[in-house]
Amino acid sequence: MGRLMFFLELSGVAYGLAFAAAWSKVPPRLALVPLCAALLVPNICALAVWPLRKLLRAFRDGWESNPFRKPAPSSIEVWKFLERVTPLSGIVAFLLFLALALMEGLSGSHAAVAGLCAAEAAAVFLVFQAVRGTVESLARRDHEVPRFDLSRDRLRDYSISPRESDVAELLVSGLRYGEIAQRLFISVKTVKTHVHRLYEKTGARNRMELANALRA
Amino acid sequence: MLSAHENHTNGVLERETLRTNLDRQEVRKMRFAICVALLVLALVGAVMLDGANPLAFIGIPGLVIEVLVPVFALLAVWKGSELGAACRDAFASRRDQSSPARSIRIWDFAEKACYAAGALAWLMVMVVVLVPRVPLRDPADLMRNLAVGLVAPIYAVLFALVCRILRERVKQRGGDT
Numbered sequence: 001m002g003r004l005m006f007f008l009e010l011s012g013v014a015y016g017l018a019f020a021a022a023w024s025k026v027p028p029r030l031a032l033v034p035l036c037a038a039l040l041v042p043n044i045c046a047l048a049v050w051p052l053r054k055l056l057r058a059f060r061d062g063w064e065s066n067p068f069r070k071p072a073p074s075s076i077e078v079w080k081f082l083e084r085v086t087p088l089s090g091i092v093a094f095l096l097f098l099a100l101a102l103m104e105g106l107s108g109s110h111a112a113v114a115g116l117c118a119a120e121a122a123a124v125f126l127v128f129q130a131v132r133g134t135v136e137s138l139a140r141r142d143h144e145v146p147r148f149d150l151s152r153d154r155l156r157d158y159s160i161s162p163r164e165s166d167v168a169e170l171l172v173s174g175l176r177y178g179e180i181a182q183r184l185f186i187s188v189k190t191v192k193t194h195v196h197r198l199y200e201k202t203g204a205r206n207r208m209e210l211a212n213a214l215r216a
Numbered sequence: 217m218l219s220a221h222e223n224h225t226n227g228v229l230e231r232e233t234l235r236t237n238l239d240r241q242e243v244r245k246m247r248f249a250i251c252v253a254l255l256v257l258a259l260v261g262a263v264m265l266d267g268a269n270p271l272a273f274i275g276i277p278g279l280v281i282e283v284l285v286p287v288f289a290l291l292a293v294w295k296g297s298e299l300g301a302a303c304r305d306a307f308a309s310r311r312d313q314s315s316p317a318r319s320i321r322i323w324d325f326a327e328k329a330c331y332a333a334g335a336l337a338w339l340m341v342m343v344v345v346l347v348p349r350v351p352l353r354d355p356a357d358l359m360r361n362l363a364v365g366l367v368a369p370i371y372a373v374l375f376a377l378v379c380r381i382l383r384e385r386v387k388q389r390g391g392d393t
Contacts, residue, residue, distance in 0.1 A: 033262045040258045045377060048251030049384045074388070081384055085377065092373045095366050096259060100268045102363035113266055 033113050034120035037093030042085045042124070050078055062131040064138065071135045079132035086128055090121020150214045158201045158213070167194040172211040244307045248385070252378060259374075278337055278368035282375055285333035286326055294322055306382045316386050323383035327376045334372020341365030 046055055058078035061071035097114035104110060150172075155165050163184075170180045177195070181188045204210040260270045290299055302319035313319070345361040 033265050036258055036262045036265075041255060044251050044254045044258060045381055048248050048255075048381045049388060077384075077388065085380065088373055088377050088380070092259065092370060092377070093262065095370045095373065096263060096273070097266065099273070099363040099366040099370065100263070100266065102359045102366070103268075103272060110266065110268070 033097075034093065034116040037089055037117045038086060038120040038124040041089035041092070042082050042128075045085045045089070046078060046082055049081065050074065054078065058135075061135050061138070071139050073139070076132065076135050076139060079128060079135055083125060083128040083132050086121055086125045090118055090125070093117035093121065154214050160198065160201060160214075164194050164198055164201075167191060168198050168210060168214055171195060171198070171207050172214065174207075240309065241307050244385075248307070248381070251381075255377070256374075273367055273370065275364060275367035275371075278371050281337040281340075281368055282330065282333050282371040285336065286329035286375070289329040289332075290322065290326055293325065294318075298322065302386070303382075306385045313386070319386045320383055323379050323386060327379035327383065330372050330376040330379060334369040334376075337368030337372070338365050341368065 043055075050058075054072070054074050055078060057072050058075035061075040062079060064071065094114050094117050097110050097117060101110035101114060150165060150169055160168065166184060167180060170183060175183070177188050177191045181191045184191075198210060199205065202210055202213040204213050263270045263273070294302075298315075298318065299322060301314045302322040305313045305316055305319040306323075308314075341361070342365055345358065345365060
């Protein structure tokens with residue numbers, strides 16, 4: 001998500017700069033035109049290939065913050081398609097407005113809109129590329145955490161509750177608090193409480209000592 | 217041995233399945249047609265928002281080159297029946313597709329042929345514009361002629377976009393199977 005946000009910010013800056021450069025030439029209502037070319041056209045093309053529910057799933061997967069949720073295989077295809085189609089829609093829009101500019105003797109407004117179309121398409125392309133990369137890396141990620149077997153006897157000896165044992169298992173497997181929280185559908189604060197109790201009950205000071213205390 | 221009643225039931229079920237498949241194909245074709253119309257409308261809307269006349273982009277010579285050159289190029293490589301199968305495969309379900317691999321190759325070739333035809337048309341217009349038969353009086357005329365030369369590449373990229381959509385449809389095996 002960090003890389004994605006970076007690209008989003010980058011594209012926002014690129015668009016802002018392009019718009020600021022063209023501001024004197026472009027009436028505000030024309031800001032909608034490049035958006036139409038760069039966002040609307042690729043999405044309409046995707047709608048011609050996939051049903052709406054798969055597109056919505058792809059968008060959900062693209063912005064998924066839970067690293068343990070495996071994206072659908074169609075989501076990667078959707079983002080790849082959007083990535084490939086965006087430059088084409090940008091080229092069509094650029095050519096359209098360049099032709100208009102030439103027809104009216106290289107009119108400033110049309111030429112500026114043509115430039116904005118190209119800039120916006122490039123920015124949206126970068127965003128789609130980043131989202132595709134994120135979805136692909138999520139799909140490649142091993143969603144199964146290596147299992148660490150805890151000793152049932154020791155758990156009973158330390159009177160560790162079933163939920164604490166779930167947290168202990170993920171903790172000694174090397175997951176971070178946030179990842180444990182996402183996997184067990186609880187808050188990070190609750191994870192910290194469970195970890196505090198685990199350390200208290202076992203007398204461990206870190207996850208290494210906890211692993212040694214609870215090893216099967 | 218199946219009884220007469222079972223045979224009748226099986227026949228009815230087969231007919232129902234066939235009808236459902238045909239209905240689904242119609243829905244897919246309809247969705248594709250609506251999306252292509254929306255695609256053109258989005259671009260026309262953008263031009264109108266800019267205060268220009270979209271009719272200025274209707275160029276019959278460019279359209280003829282863009283349609284005929286890729287079609288002839290396709291016919292030079294594949295048979296008519298294979299091209300027909302590629303069109304059917306774009307809307308058929310996974311089970312009903314005849315040869316998806318060949319269809320993908322065909323749509324890929326069509327997309328590239330569209331680009332080539334667009335470049336060819338643009339070069340032809342450039343030759344006509346830059347080698348005028350009569351001396352130009354107004355430099356604005358040169359601009360207008362150059363603008364006309366851009367109409368064919370616009371068609372080229374639009375048709376290539378449609379070919380890419382069709383190729384992706386074949387690749388995804390009917391999209392919603």
